[in-house]
Amino acid sequence: MMNTIIIKYPNSLLLFFILSVSFSSNIYAQTSEDLRLFSDLYQVHEHKNNFARYFKNSSNELELISTGLFVFYKDFFSSQDGNHCVFYPSCSIYTIEAIKKQGIVIGLMNGIDRLSRCNKLSPENYPLYKNSNLFYDPVE
Amino acid sequence: MNSTRKLYILLWTIYSIFSLQVYAQTLQESLTFADKQFELKNYRLALKEYQRVLFFSTGENLDYIYSKIASIYFINGYYSEAAYNFERAYKTTGNERLKIEFIFKKASCYMLDKKFRMALFELMNLPDSTDTQYNNRKNFYFAVCHWGLEEFEKSEKYFLNIIPDNRPKDKEKIALLFAKKRNLYRPNPKTAKIMSMILPGSGQIYSGDIKNGLNSMILTGGFVVLAVYMTEYYTFFDAFLTAAPWFMRYYQGGYQKAKQIAVHKRDIRRNKTYKEILRIIQQ
Known part of the structure; x- marks a missing residue:
């Protein structure tokens, strides 16, 4: 066949x-x-925070000191804390970015204002960040 | 001929050309166009075209269209949508070989979405066969799923099934990797958490993060010193009100962090072992 x-x-x-x-x-x-x-x-993805980048573009000594304090806080205190901040970016990052953008006086005032808003009492004022439960509130 | 008449003729000509083109657009042409866009990686346009073809389709090539739609979702990382469309492709095809392929695709969608139990349910539908390549593929999928579910004994069994009997050394190597359970279960996140609850920072050190461990020890220790100092110079109530909230904040944060670090380190070890197994199989 x-x-x-x-x-x-x-x-x-x-x-x-x-x-x-x-x-x-x-x-x-x-x-x-x-x-x-x-x-x-x-x-497994490594999440390395490069806070030292904020040292760049410091226009005066006050900004440099505030950045140093911020980096110390993030490395020593914040790294041992749980996730308590309700915002994205967190209040400390918001403050340092505000200082960088708006100067030490207005930036610091904005940071204090942000801290006073760091609660879940007014969720209607903020959109949620991606798929998280964090309120999205960047520096404008 | 006046200008208005010329304009009318021009408009009529353009209109006629366009209407002819619209009339000429058949489903087959749309499908070809979609395929071309798919090949050119214009996935957004390709998806739109496939969905258009699907809408006007009279029931032909449904499995092909669904599989293409699923592939677009799959390539772009929308695994749930991809699985849903592979399911529809599976239901509309009559080809047994394609059915098997769609089951594998669906399972891979669930696996990439880390829904390993769902993937296992899909893989259970695969028929038995004597084909070695097919069985290897099936065993590989089962092994990866059980690995994801932390069922390492079952995973080992399936990984070993992939290695042919004429490669006993490779079988031994894989068995040895699984025998070192230390690599797969340690550092134990629960142990790390309890250690940090008893002595802040010790869980982090146990997990291999000495810097974080020392940081936690110094920070929480600092608040204890502050409380003792305030008790001595003021009252216990003052010390409690001042230092306790801060201490609790960083104490709790510390043991939660210890657990996270342990999970992270354990996952790194597991990934290393997993990659080693894949390397052996690939040989």
Whole structure:
């Protein structure tokens, strides 16, 4: 019977071979693809806070001191604290960014204002940040 | 010929051309256009076109369209939507081979979304076969799912099934990696938390973060010193009112942090072992 097929259809063997090769390579590719797909499934991401970047662009000594105090607070105190701030960015980051943008006097006043608003009493005033429960309130 | 008449003729010509083009746009052409956009990685436009084809479709190529829509969602990281569309593709196809492929795809969506139990439910639907490649793929999916569920004994069994019998050394290597349970379960987050509850900072040091541990010790210790100092020079009530809230804040923060650090370090170790296993399999 096999002989009849080969005589009748001389290209059938070649076709069969090509199909077999193509299918097997397809399956192999899928397995490799799966390995690649799941290789980073349990990847752990490091969250390194680079607060030292705030030292840059300090226009005067007062700003430099306030930045130093901020970095000390973030590294020594805030790193040991739970997530209590209701805002994103947190009140300390908001204050330092306000100081950088608006100057030491207005920035500090804005920071104090932010601290006084750091509660969940008026959720209607702020949108939520991404998928978290934090209120989004950046420095304007 | 006056200018108004010329304008009318021009407008009529433009209108005719456009209406002809709209008439000429068939479903097949839309599908081809969508495929082209897919290949060009214009996923937003491709998705819109596939959805248009789906809306006007008379029931042909549904599995293909759903799988393409699912692929777009999958590529862009919307795994829930991708799983939903792979499910529809699975239901609309009559091809058994494609059905199996869609089950794998659905499972991978759930796995990437870290819904390992759901992925296992999907994988249970896979039929038995004698095909080695297929079985390897199936075992790999099961192994990764059980790993995600922290069922390491089952995961080991499936990983070992992937390695052929003519590679006993690789089998041994994988068995050895699983035998070192220390790598998979330590540092224990509960132990770290309890240690930090008893002595602030000790949980962090146990987890391998000495800087954070010392920081916690100094900070909470500082508030204890402050409380003792205030009790001596003022009253216990003053000390309690002044130092206790701060102490409690950083004490609680400290042991919560210890747990987080332990989880983080343990996950790093697990990931390292997992990558090592994948490396052995890949060989």
